[in-house]
Amino acid sequence: MTLIASAVVSPFELVRAYNVVPAAPLILAVWHGDFHGMPTPRDPAVAGELLAVQATGIGPVSPTVATGAAAPDAPLSYAQLPVTCSWGFSSGEVAAMVQFAGLAPELVGQYQINVLVPPMVPLSGVQFPYLSCAAGGRMNVFPVYVAGLQ
Secondary structure, X not given: OEEEEOOOOOOOOOOEEEEOOOOOOEEEEEEEOOOOOOOOOOOOEOOOOEEEEEEEOOOOEEOOOOOOOOEOOXXXXXXXXXXXXXXXXXXXXXXXXXXXXXXXXXXXOXXXXXXXXXXXXXXXXXXXXXXXEEEOXXXXXXXXXXXXXX
């Protein structure tokens, strides 16, 4: 879909066209699954841990929620576009298991993606791999502290 913005008052003004896309994800933060904080060097995510990704722009959800209203706890509002995530390590990428993608319960206009840290993290010590998530063909990348195999 293309939106044409035109308020031509004189012949010197430009008409602008904007592409409107169904999704343009942006990862805002990544939290430990129990929400006690974000992964840090002193408290990194660990293999098999569930993380909550706070995001915007994942696209339409079902059931829909009124504009400006908080998303309910039940029923959950699930993303309608496929949401995929992967972990980027120095040795390559590993698919992330997405357990939920939709509106964050009790928040307005925020999405939540629940992903698992891979069970076998190909790192040594605490490293800084990235998590990338895509919806509607667009992707965003966010670094996350993860504890590797010792």
